[in-house]
Amino acid sequence: MSATLTSTPAADGFRMPAEWEPHAGCFLVWPERTDNWRDGAKPAQRAWRTLIETIATAEPVTVLVSARQYAVARALLSDDVRLVETTTNDAWVRDTGPTFVVNDAGDVRGVSWDFNAWGGLRGGLYFPWDADDLVGPKICDLERVPVHRPGFVLEGGSIDVDGEGTVLTTEECLLNPNRNPDLSRGRIEQLLHAHLGTSKVIWLPRGVHLDETDGHIDNLARFVAPGVVLLTWTDDVDDPQYARSAEALAVLERETDAAGRSLTVVKVHQPGPLAITEAEAAGVDAVPGSQPRLAGERLAGSYVNSYVGNGIVVLPVFDDPHDAAAVATYERLFPGRRIRTVPGREILLGGGNVHCVTQQLPAGR
Numbered sequence: 120m121s122a123t124l125t126s127t128p129a130a131d132g133f134r135m136p137a138e139w140e141p142h143a144g145c146f147l148v149w150p151e152r153t154d155n156w157r158d159g160a161k162p163a164q165r166a167w168r169t170l171i172e173t174i175a176t177a178e179p180v181t182v183l184v185s186a187r188q189y190a191v192a193r194a195l196l197s198d199d200v201r202l203v204e205t206t207t208n209d210a211w212v213r214d215t216g217p218t219f220v221v222n223d224a225g226d227v228r229g230v231s232w233d234f235n236a237w238g239g240l241r242g243g244l245y246f247p248w249d250a251d252d253l254v255g256p257k258i259c260d261l262e263r264v265p266v267h268r269p270g271f272v273l274e275g276g277s278i279d280v281d282g283e284g285t286v287l288t289t290e291e292c293l294l295n296p297n298r299n300p301d302l303s304r305g306r307i308e309q310l311l312h313a314h315l316g317t318s319k320v321i322w323l324p325r326g327v328h329l330d331e332t333d334g335h336i337d338n339l340a341r342f343v344a345p346g347v348v349l350l351t352w353t354d355d356v357d358d359p360q361y362a363r364s365a366e367a368l369a370v371l372e373r374e375t376d377a378a379g380r381s382l383t384v385v386k387v388h389q390p391g392p393l394a395i396t397e398a399e400a401a402g403v404d405a406v407p408g409s410q411p412r413l414a415g416e417r418l419a420g421s422y423v424n425s426y427v428g429n430g431i432v433v434l435p436v437f438d439d440p441h442d443a444a445a446v447a448t449y450e451r452l453f454p455g456r457r458i459r460t461v462p463g464r465e466i467l468l469g470g471g472n473v474h475c476v477t478q479q480l481p482a483g484r
Contacts (some may be wrong), residue, residue, distance in 0.1 A: 121259040124228070127313040128267055133220040133228055134316025137342060138427040139453075141482040142178045143227075145172060145428065146258060148476070149184035149468030150210040154409040155245070155469050157402030166465035167210075168195045170433065170473060173459050175200055177431045179183050181261075183207060183353070185252070186357045194413045203261060207436050208236075210252040211471060213252040213337070214274035216478040219267065220316060225484035229266045230314050231255030232273040237332050238297035239272075244331060244470070246408040262480065271310050272298045276335040276475050278311070281342040284377030286317045291325040291334030297378040298333075319377035323367040327351060327389075328359045330419040331410060337474045338421045340367060343385070343452045344374055352386035360389060390439040399468055410470065420463075424472035425449070432456050435463025435473045 128134070149167065150156050156163040174180050175197065183205035184192045193200055207215070214237070217229030234252045236243035244287040259266040280289040292298070293307055302310070308320050326334025340350045348371055353360045364386075371384045422445040426433040432453050436442040442460075449458045466472050 154406035241297035
């Protein structure tokens with residue numbers, strides 16, 4: 120069992136590395152709940168297989184899977200993908216798993232945040248979430264790394280770092296009273312710095328339109344290099360996303376990072392807008408306590424929701440006219456990595472995308 124630490128990562132010389140720094144592996148959770156994934160979760164499982172095998176070309180992959188789905192996943196996935204039987208509530212390991220931190224000696228630790236399904240009983244997306252709240256410490260046990268337990272509700276998709284002291288987030292999410300209602304903005308900043316090893320928070324007002332996570336940053340804006348931020352954009356001034364992206368751009372253009380650098384903002388046009396079809400909505404089981412999926416409902420599609428792995432970037436695409444431009448933007452931003460595209464619609468139908476369902480383990484000693 121991993122030791123639970125009483126100090127903070129920053130006090131012990133640890134920081135959260137940028138995603139483009141070297142990885143020792145990647146975690147995912149196998150999807151199965153039929154009140155979120157259509158048609159018995161079979162289309163989602165096929166999408167996961169493609170995503171897993173793509174990441175596995177670049178780094179080791181571990182998949183957490185329930186006992187009832189173990190044989191299914193084992194038959195679908197290649198032998199070099201590690202499966203670990205684990206109880207979970209759903210497949211969003213970016214938000215339920217630990218945030219890993221490292222020090223200059225190459226030691227690795229985990230930060231296991233509290234998880235309340237994006238809002239608990241005040242707008243959370245499913246109930247119960249008790250198994251997902253244990254995913255963080257379970258992964259730390261599996262990797263035999265010490266774990267910090269801040270006692271602070273936070274999802275991994277709500278923060279993004281440059282690895283050099285700066286963290287991006289949104290007011291819409293971290294200041295939402297359904298997360299940590301008793302904590303001030305200043306106290307939240309202190310907790311972020313103490314557990315991520317950062318010194319500067321850049322607050323963007325809101326996330327992507329109708330993002331059911333209450334505006335996670337990883338769907339709106341991400342660091343792609345020190346001083347460079349990729350931003351979801353639309354040229355349609357009548358689209359509700361336009362105001363959200365424009366206000367984010369205004370903040371980013373006047374902000375500096377922890378090192379005092381002005382930020383370069385690269386826009387990537389959103390797909391669609393995309394919406395759930397009648398057939399897709401009909402395939403999801405309607406269960407009390409879970410997020411309904413309704414025909415015609417807009418999806419929070421984004422090309423920013425990608426995964427930066429060892430030598431690759433895994434980018435969701437949507438058979439959309441904007442796909443090619445998104446690929447070209449990533450090729451320009453990551454010249455030393457292969458841009459690998461995967462179909463993103465099935466993951467998006469469940470409420471997120473590639474970044475939301477992955478969690479990197481940084482390389483240690």
